[in-house]
Amino acid sequence: MNKHNDPSYRTPYSFVTFRLARLQSGLNAQATAILKSQAGLSIVEWRLIQTLRMFKDASPTEIAAHVQIDKGQLSRKIKSMVSKGLLTVEIDKKDQRQQHLRLTEDAERLSQRMMPKMEARQNLLLVDVSGEDLAIFYSVVDKIEAASKIRDIP
């Protein structure tokens, strides 16, 4: 019996959600520190850039689906990234409601420069985790995420 299932060791962190919240706050602080000091980017900006490298010319709605960001927040973020020279916005010819977002050269260069650092960080986070354990970890993440969509708790 270890500290994670010993009932006599019951703290708020017996809840997996509490543990994950604390983990998330540590990861955010770390990523914020790296990105801000080395590239002047926020986490949201970094995620948007990476998402646009994957899904070229994506629209805000498509991006929102991929990175689970609120479309309102996204709209404002796009505006600020355009004024920072990281993005350009183009209106779809066929459907004037839709925008296509594109990374500028500056954003591509920033991404090229930071990617090795962010991958090094990823490796650092997982350096002591075996392949088998990581696979199990991801499968549990998948299961918890699926269950998080349920809204009716009996």
Add this chain to the structure above:
Amino acid sequence: MNKHNDPSYRTPYSFVTFRLARLQSGLNAQATAILKSQAGLSIVEWRLIQTLRMFKDASPTEIAAHVQIDKGQLSRKIKSMVSKGLLTVEIDKKDQRQQHLRLTEDAERLSQRMMPKMEARQNLLLVDVSGEDLAIFYSVVDKIEAASKIRDIP
């Protein structure tokens, strides 16, 4: 080889941090929905209540250490919870800088009523996860969290 380590399937979510961020956002939405609709509480309020049930008469500083919340945010939250009738604040007799927080009867009742729901939710999240897998999951969470404290990425 599964989708989590297939390089040809590389998306932003190849980053464990992206996966965890998305998971966290789903969990937050779920907890927010349950707590708001059934008890009129926010997640932060729920966490504070649970933490105070564990660490009775704790001071804001002690709580901040346990739940990893910013002391500024905590100060404001305490004020609002006092005005909602969930907390009382007492000044320490020996050290007039320190406060001791106590749950009101209302807060205790709310907690009693909601705890079974929140435990049911916890069980729902983990229902398909075996004990062994959960132990591995927690050990990976612990390792990632430890590595998240490192600030100097080579």
Add this chain to the structure above:
DNA sequence: ATAAACCAGTTGACCTGTCAATTAATTTCG
């Protein structure tokens, strides 16, 4: 053809999270 329904993005309001500066009480130490 056109009114209703729908969809993409914007805006406003409000709460949460983080950082830094400040105030006031207590402790340390010359």
Add this chain to the structure above:
DNA sequence: CGAAATTAATTGACAGGTCAACTGGTTTAT
């Protein structure tokens, strides 16, 4: 003792996150 350092909590400023109402373009269905 009493100035300096430390600690607890507060406050201000600002980015991030969520919700809902709104604007304007497009599709659907009569």
